[in-house]
Amino acid sequence: MTGPLDDDELMALLGEAVAEEAAVSDRRRTAAKAAFTWRSVDAELAELLHDSALDAGAAVRSASGGEPRTLSFGHSGLTLEVEIDGETLLGQVIGTGSAASAVEPASVLLERPAAEALSAEADAAGFFRLEGVRPGTVRFMVEQGGWSLTTPWVTL
Structure with missing residues (x-):
């Protein structure tokens, strides 16, 4: 035709x-x-609130500057803050308002398109740690007390 x-x-x-x-x-x-x-993907994805790689001097910093990268995402009353230093990722899930359940810990899943997902349970204060995080495209999925947060894909 x-x-x-x-x-x-x-x-x-x-x-x-x-x-x-x-x-x-x-x-x-x-x-x-x-x-x-x-x-409704745009309405459901968490918003990237902060990325240290986008800070005003990040462009002049060398790629091997040695400084950890920090990211912060927010949605549905939950905030996810992560710091990547080499292959170690430290993070915290922070609940606001009625979204956070002090009794129920958060579960965190780090998904990668071509590799197995990594998962962790946050402690009572919301802190968690993931080892073996390699550079590449990732997204985070967090669930806590019936609330969830899914981040857009980012490149580490």
């Missing part, structure tokens, strides 16, 4: 593509469904 398609032609092509199920793996089909259903 050449030229723009009308709605009926487009729906027919989409129907043909869907009918070819065998060419699409279950993993990709599940990911596509999840991407479609998570249409």
Whole structure:
């Protein structure tokens, strides 16, 4: 077909593509469904509140400056603060208002696209530690007392 398609032609092509199920793996089909259903992603992702790599002098600092990088994210009454120093990540989950449950500890998951996730349980004060954190793209998922925080993907 050449030229723009009308709605009926487009729906027919989409129907043909869907009918070819065998060419699409279950993993990709599940990911596509999840991407479609998570249409409110911007409203649900935590906001990056601070990144020390973006501070005014970070551009003149050398890549091997040796200073730890700090990140801070906030959403749904939870704040996640992390400091990355080499392959060690120290963090704290801070609850505000009724979001934090003093009785229930926070669980933290560090996801990476091409590697196994790392997880930790925060102590009573919200502190946690992860070892073996390598440079690359990551995101954090925090759950505490029925509240959750998911960060956007960042590059460490």
